[in-house]
Amino acid sequence: MKPFLSFIKMQLNVNYSISALKYRFTREKKKRWEPILIGMVIVVSLLPLLALYTALMLSVFSGGLMMGQPEMVLATAFVMAQLVILIFGILYIMGTFYFSKDIMSVVPLPLKPYEIIGGKFIVVLVNEYLTSIPLLLPPIIIFGVGTSQGVLYWLKSLIIMVIAPVIPLAIASLLVILLMRVVNIARYKDLLVIVGGIVLIFASFMVSALMQNIPENTKDIEQFFASQTSLVDMIGSRFPPAIWAAKGLSGGGLSGAEYFLLFLGVSAVLLVFMLWVANQVFYKALLAGQEVSRKRKVLTGTQIDKRLGRGTSPVLALLKREWKLMIRTPLYVLNGLVGSIAGPLMVAVLYFMRGSDPELAMMAESLKDPEVVPYVALGCLGLMLFTAGMNLVASTALSREGKTIWVAKMIPVTARQQVDAKFLCSYFVSAIGVLMTTLIMVVLLKLPILWAIGATIVGLIGSVPLAALNLLIDVFHPKLVWNSEQEAMKQNMNGGIGMLISFIVLLIMAAVAFGALLLGLPVTAAFAAVAVVSAILAAVSLFALHAVAEKKYREMEA
Amino acid sequence: MRERLQERKCRKEKAAKKLQERLQERDQRKEIAQNGLSILVSGNRLQKYSGQRILRRRVRIMIDIRNLSKSYNKGQVKAVDGLNLKVNRGELFGFLGPNGAGKTTTIKMIVGLLNPDTGSIAIDGTDIAKEPIEAKRKMGYVPDEPVLYERLTGLEYLNFMADVYRVPASVRKERIERYLDMFNLKDAAADLIKSYSHGMRQKTALAGALLHDPKLWILDEPMVGLDPKSAHLLKNQMREHCDKGNTVFFSTHVLEVAEKLCDRVGIIHKGKLIAIGAIDELRHGDQKDSLEKIFLELTDQ
Numbered sequence: 006m007k008p009f010l011s012f013i014k015m016q017l018n019v020n021y022s023i024s025a026l027k028y029r030f031t032r033e034k035k036k037r038w039e040p041i042l043i044g045m046v047i048v049v050s051l052l053p054l055l056a057l058y059t060a061l062m063l064s065v066f067s068g069g070l071m072m073g074q075p076e077m078v079l080a081t082a083f084v085m086a087q088l089v090i091l092i093f094g095i096l097y098i099m100g101t102f103y104f105s106k107d108i109m110s111v112v113p114l115p116l117k118p119y120e121i122i123g124g125k126f127i128v129v130l131v132n133e134y135l136t137s138i139p140l141l142l143p144p145i146i147i148f149g150v151g152t153s154q155g156v157l158y159w160l161k162s163l164i165i166m167v168i169a170p171v172i173p174l175a176i177a178s179l180l181v182i183l184l185m186r187v188v189n190i191a192r193y194k195d196l197l198v199i200v201g202g203i204v205l206i207f208a209s210f211m212v213s214a215l216m217q218n219i220p221e222n223t224k225d226i227e228q229f230f231a232s233q234t235s236l237v238d239m240i241g242s243r244f245p246p247a248i249w250a251a252k253g254l255s256g257g258g259l260s261g262a263e264y265f266l267l268f269l270g271v272s273a274v275l276l277v278f279m280l281w282v283a284n285q286v287f288y289k290a291l292l293a294g295q296e297v298s299r300k301r302k303v304l305t306g307t308q309i310d311k312r313l314g315r316g317t318s319p320v321l322a323l324l325k326r327e328w329k330l331m332i333r334t335p336l337y338v339l340n341g342l343v344g345s346i347a348g349p350l351m352v353a354v355l356y357f358m359r360g361s362d363p364e365l366a367m368m369a370e371s372l373k374d375p376e377v378v379p380y381v382a383l384g385c386l387g388l389m390l391f392t393a394g395m396n397l398v399a400s401t402a403l404s405r406e407g408k409t410i411w412v413a414k415m416i417p418v419t420a421r422q423q424v425d426a427k428f429l430c431s432y433f434v435s436a437i438g439v440l441m442t443t444l445i446m447v448v449l450l451k452l453p454i455l456w457a458i459g460a461t462i463v464g465l466i467g468s469v470p471l472a473a474l475n476l477l478i479d480v481f482h483p484k485l486v487w488n489s490e491q492e493a494m495k496q497n498m499n500g501g502i503g504m505l506i507s508f509i510v511l512l513i514m515a516a517v518a519f520g521a522l523l524l525g526l527p528v529t530a531a532f533a534a535v536a537v538v539s540a541i542l543a544a545v546s547l548f549a550l551h552a553v554a555e556k557k558y559r560e561m562e563a
Numbered sequence: 564m565r566e567r568l569q570e571r572k573c574r575k576e577k578a579a580k581k582l583q584e585r586l587q588e589r590d591q592r593k594e595i596a597q598n599g600l601s602i603l604v605s606g607n608r609l610q611k612y613s614g615q616r617i618l619r620r621r622v623r624i625m626i627d628i629r630n631l632s633k634s635y636n637k638g639q640v641k642a643v644d645g646l647n648l649k650v651n652r653g654e655l656f657g658f659l660g661p662n663g664a665g666k667t668t669t670i671k672m673i674v675g676l677l678n679p680d681t682g683s684i685a686i687d688g689t690d691i692a693k694e695p696i697e698a699k700r701k702m703g704y705v706p707d708e709p710v711l712y713e714r715l716t717g718l719e720y721l722n723f724m725a726d727v728y729r730v731p732a733s734v735r736k737e738r739i740e741r742y743l744d745m746f747n748l749k750d751a752a753a754d755l756i757k758s759y760s761h762g763m764r765q766k767t768a769l770a771g772a773l774l775h776d777p778k779l780w781i782l783d784e785p786m787v788g789l790d791p792k793s794a795h796l797l798k799n800q801m802r803e804h805c806d807k808g809n810t811v812f813f814s815t816h817v818l819e820v821a822e823k824l825c826d827r828v829g830i831i832h833k834g835k836l837i838a839i840g841a842i843d844e845l846r847h848g849d850q851k852d853s854l855e856k857i858f859l860e861l862t863d864q
Contacts, residue, residue: 032636303750304718309740312753313722315732322726326712326719333714333755408710414676416727417699559695563676 094177323426379528389464399431399475400503420558631682703772728775
């Protein structure tokens with residue numbers, strides 16, 4: 006038992022970088038503020054969402070109370086939490102069980118497969134509390150306070166919150182373990198990341214489209230949820246543990262205890278069953294996935310000649326490298342390229358989803374009015390610049406080099422040239438977003454070509470300072486120590502700061518455009534003003550980028 | 564007045580002495596240029612050098628490290644402590660020392676990956692801090708743990724290195740093919756580096772560092788991870804490179820390799836250079852002493 010416990014301890018330590026944090030707090034006192042700041046940013050940015058969710062749950066509770074079923078709020082919350090954990094858990098479990106970097110150094114340890122899976126499972130479980138507790142705690146408090154529950158309720162709710170993710174995670178683990186045994190997914194890992202990511206993006210589109218259907222005032226919300234009771238029941242009947250948890254919590258006396266024990270019992274049985282299955286088949290699938298296949302194609306002299314080409318300048322060579330590394334890394338494609346075209350794509354999706362919407366028809370009609378067209382073009386410009394400002398390619402460009410940063414320090418290429426290549430790569434991605442917006446505006450909204458061209462030109466100029474400033478942030482403070490591409494791009498604070506800076510720049514540009522309009526100037530003048538301001542910002546930001554790069558590249562150590 | 568005259572006389576004498584020395588040196592150079600010179604290299608091997616190469620060796624120092632220091636943790640750990648070292652042109656120099664002695668830190672400062680706290684490093688007369696690009700162009704470096712771009716193919720990586728070091732298209736293909744052949748990488752060149760073994764990555768990094776035929780190779784533990792055949796080929800390459808008048812500076816733990824291969828070795832311990840010279844010089848005439856014994860004696864103190 007002791008090796009297993011110390012394995013769990015080590016896994017949790019690595020997962021939460023406890024030793025690294027301790028080191029940072031005791032030794033690198035200067036950098037103490039970083040984790041604190043990150044934590045605060047996360048909490049602050051999540052607070053409004055949590056407030057919104059709590060308000061929603063309050064409405065569900067009062068809706069349920071009206072119908073004499075106050076426990077509906079619990080059932081809804083458990084269904085939601087467990088479904089979210091199940092869906093996200095599948096990819097998460099797959100990553101942790103089969104693709105984590107340490108897995109091959111763990112296999113030779115004298116631990117049984119079920120112990121390894123058990124340890125990894127606990128890490129995922131602890132991580133899932135970050136999702137499940139914010140989803141469960143507000144409804145539990147609302148119900149507990151709203152129906153004046155006693156001590157037993159709060160004790161039970163504590164236990165249930167700890168146990169809640171076990172059933173969905175055990176199901177997700179079983180699915181993954183069995184799937185991996187049958188199909189060698191490791192070979193298609195890259196494809197899987199892309200497909201999974203695109204599915205998630207579309208799912209979030211759908212959710213945002215659905216959210217638009219939720220009525221705005223409280224009364225309507227209550228009615229909306231009252232009319233959706235059948236939905237909760239339906240999902241509940243397909244996924245009974247949510248109902249057991251809700252009834253176990255809300256019910257007093259024997260029936261409440263029965264459901265409570267049923268929930269605990271099923272959780273334990275499923276967990277043990279999953280560990281038993283894992284013990285049988287985990288290694289087989291894992292080791293099959295580790296076999297690397299290579300084409301082993303011997304290149305002839307002419308083939309080498311063809312692939313080498315004529316040779317290019319260092320900047321172009323660096324640009325080619327940047328581009329290839331980006332498009333060959335699924336996660337970068339998702340957050341860079343796909344992210345860049347997601348904005349205009351969302352407009353297209355909404356267009357098709359609400360094709361029969363009278364508002365949209367009215368808008369299409371109004372576009373025929375030559376008075377309106379310039380304003381729509383201005384709106385398109387806003388979307389273009391927003392799209393250009395929101396991708397993470399520039400704000401993680403240097404961070405993505407990670408451990409290969411020694412090459413950047415070693416090669417005889419100036420810092421200026423190196424950031425130029427990074428800038429060009431990021432700018433291309435932004436430009437793709439701008440052009441995609443143009444295409445959608447011209448094809449779907451039938452925006453007149455001349456206005457579309459005008460907006461595109463200003464959009465392309467405006468993308469320069471956005472890319473340059475985002476890159477500047479990363480050059481100023483790159484995150485070079487990371488273990489997964491996910492950490493380099495999505496868990497990189499520079500991405501968030503970059504978006505913030507982009508917002509500020511967008512606000513400046515919007516203020517300039519509105520200022521021009523308020524002064525009674527024609528829309529073309531607003532376009533021109535945005536172009537001029539963009540050009541000035543571009544010159545300043547590129548100058549600053551070069552200056553900072555020269556200094557930072559010199560100071561950086563590899 | 565008299566003092567001033569005396570001072571002038573003194574100055575004149577000094578100038579005359581300098582001129583005489585220069586003339587003597589010129590005569591020596593002429594003689595060497597005409598006849599060449601046999602000198603003792605690596606143990607008791609005599610090697611005949613052509614006159615021109617000896618001249619270059621005499622007049623140019625390839626690596627000139629002066630008073631180099633680097634510490635970590637705000638000065639708590641001194642990794643390199645006041646290091647002075649000169650490596651001559653055409654020399655195969657082995658840099659030895661126990662784990663944590665400061666070898667890799669020194670090498671990283673030479674190639675510009677780390678910034679020294681104090682001191683200076685000149686590569687072939689070019690200060691790495693003042694003219695980094697010029698200095699880097701003269702070097703080819705392979706780190707002890709070659710982390711390469713996983714999602715490029717081996718050939719793409721080599722082409723990239725050729726581009727950034729501006730290897731002319733006319734020689735690029737021939738050199739790339741030569742190194743792919745030499746390191747047995749031809750059948751892997753079209754695969755992503757992600758699929759390479761440690762040894763293959765090491766060989767790819769080596770090929771990338773040699774493509775521009777640099778005057779100075781800097782190799783950090785180059786034999787680690789290489790199979791015997793590749794290690795043998797690499798050793799030959801290192802020797803050949805030096806015989807062409809270039810310089811190789813490498814760190815190693817394999818004392819036999821240093822003993823057989825190096826013209827001179829330097830031993831670093833706790834950040835300080837504790838011995839430098841040809842193996843014979845370090846033996847102090849006792850031919851029975853192995854480098855291992857010398858090393859252990861020196862680093863035990």
